Amino acid sequence: MTNMKSFLGALALGVFAAGAVSAAGHSVRMGTEGAYPPYNFINDAGQVDGFEREVGDELCKRAALECTWVTNEWDSIIPNLVSGNYDTIIAGMSITDERDKVIDFTQEYYPPDPSAYVALAGADVDFNGGVIAAQASTIQASYIAESGAMLVEFTSPDDTIAAVKNGEADAVLADRGFLADIVKDSGGELVFTGPDVAIGGGVGIGVRESDGELKGKLDAAISSMKADGTLNALIAKWFDGKVTNY
Amino acid sequence: MCADPSTLEGLNWWLCYLTTVKHMNLYTSVFTVLLLLAIVTPCILALGFGGAVAKRSALMPVRWVGMGYTSMVRGVPDIVFFMFVPIALDQVFEMIRHKVLCSDVTDPIWQGNDFVVCDIAKLPLNAAPQWQHDAYGFILAVIAFAIVFGAFAANVIDGALKAVPKGQLEAGEAVGMTKRQIFTRIHAPQMWRYALPGLSNLWMILLKATPLLFLLGIEDVVYWARELGGAKTSRFAYPHTDWRLGYFLALLVFYLFLTWISEKVFDRLKLRFGAGVAI
Incomplete structure (x- = not known):
C-alpha cells in the first residue's frame, strides 16, 4: 500500500511539476x-x-x-x-x-482546386457506377457517396493510389495538386481521366x-x-x- | 557520399537510403516497443496480482473493486479502451491543473466542442520540446496497456491461486503457520506454475498489441514501416514505388523473432517454477 501511495505521489508530482516552466x-x-x-x-x-x-x-x-x-x-x-x-x-x-x-x-x-479522377491508362471507367477510391472523411469521399458510384475508402492517400494500381478500384478521386506528381512519376501507367469535379x-x-x-x-x-x-x-x-x- | 542521392547507384544508393534519418527513426522505434514492454510488464503483473487478491478478499467492498475491475475492463474492446483512457486521463490532468493554476480564469473549460484550459495548464506545455510530448504520450500508453492487460492477468492469477491443491494450504495450517505465512510461503509461490500458461498467452497478445501505440500518437515500428514503404514520388530524395510488402516482411521477421525468444524464456520459467513438483 505504501508503494501505491508513493507511486501516486510521484505521478501527481510529475503532473504538477511540469507547470513550473513558464512559456516563452x-x-x-x-x-x-x-x-x-x-x-x-x-x-x-x-x-x-x-x-x-x-x-x-x-x-x-x-x-x-x-x-x-x-x-x-x-x-x-x-x-x-x-x-x-x-x-x-x-x-x-x-x-x-x-x-x-x-x-x-x-x-x-x-x-x-478541382478534384480529378486518375485511373490506369486505357481503363474504361464508369464514374457513376464503377468502384471509386477516396480517402475517408474527405470532400471527395462524400461526393462519391452521393454520385451513385461504389465508394471504397482508405485511411491514407497512399492507399487510394495503391488500390487503383492493383485493380481494387477503377479510379481514385482526389485533389489535382496531389495527383499531378503521381501521374507524372508513374511513367504512363496512371493517367488523368474523365471530368474534373469542382467540389469544396x-x-x-x-x-x-x-x-x-x-x-x-x-x-x-x-x-x-x-x-x-x-x-x-x-x-x-x-x-x-x-x-x-x- | 549521401549528399546528392540522385547520382547514387546500386549498393551506395541502398547504403544511403537505409541510413536516412527516417530509417534511423524506424530502427529506434524498435527500442520504443521494447521499452514499452519492459516497463509495462511489471505493471501488468502488479495490477494482476492486486486484482486477483482483491477478488479473493474477505472484505466485500474490496471484492467488488476487484470484480468490477476485471469484468468491466475485459468486457470493453481494447481499441475503444486505448482511445478512451489516454484522452480521459489527459483531460482529467489538464482540468485539475487548470483549477489549481488558473483559478482566476472564469471561462468554462468546455466551450461547445472545444476543450479549453489556460496555457500554463496544458500538459505538456505548448512550448515544451517534442520529446516531452512524446514521453507524456508514452506514459499514458503505459497506463492504458497496464490497465487493460492487468485485468486479464488478474483473472489468470485468480484462477492459478484456486488451482493450488487444498492439501498444500492445509499442511501449512497444520504446522501452525499464520494466514499470511501460508499465502507468502506456500500459496503464492506455487501459484506461478498454474499461472504460467495463461500469462504466456497474455504476453504473446501484448506483443502483437503494441502496434496499437500508433493510435496514441506514438510512432512505433509499424507506423514507420508503413510510412517508409509507401510509394515516394520524385519530390523525395529517394523515390521508389510501393515497397510496403518488403517492409512488412521485415516486420514479420521482427515479430517472429520476438515470439521465438519469448517461447525460449517461457520454457525456462516453466522448468524453474515446476522444479520439485511430481507430475
Missing part, C-alpha cells in the same frame, strides 16, 4: 497529416516538409508565433485539434460547411472555434503574404508553376 512567447503547435505531397509530407530527414510547411513557417514568422510541427492521422485530425493536442490544422483541408460547424477556418491560402472551397487553416485570437493573427499574416506576392510564388514553386492571383 506564444507557442503554437501546427498539426498536419504528413502524407499528402506536395501539400505536406515527411521528408527523408524525418521532418515535415512541403508547401504547407513553407507557408506555415512564413505565417508564424509574420505573426510572431513560435511554431512546432506535429503530425496526426487524417481520420482523427479534427477531434485532436478540438481537444487541444495542437492548435491548428494545416493539412490541405478544404473549407466546407460541415467542417465549419465543428471548427473555424482562416481565409484560404490555396484556391479551390479553398484550403484554409483550421483552428478551434474558441481561438479567435489565433485566427485573427493568422488571417492577418495570410493577407500580408497575399499582398506581397509571396503566397503566389510558393504555390507556383510547389504546384508545377500553377498561376494564382492573390
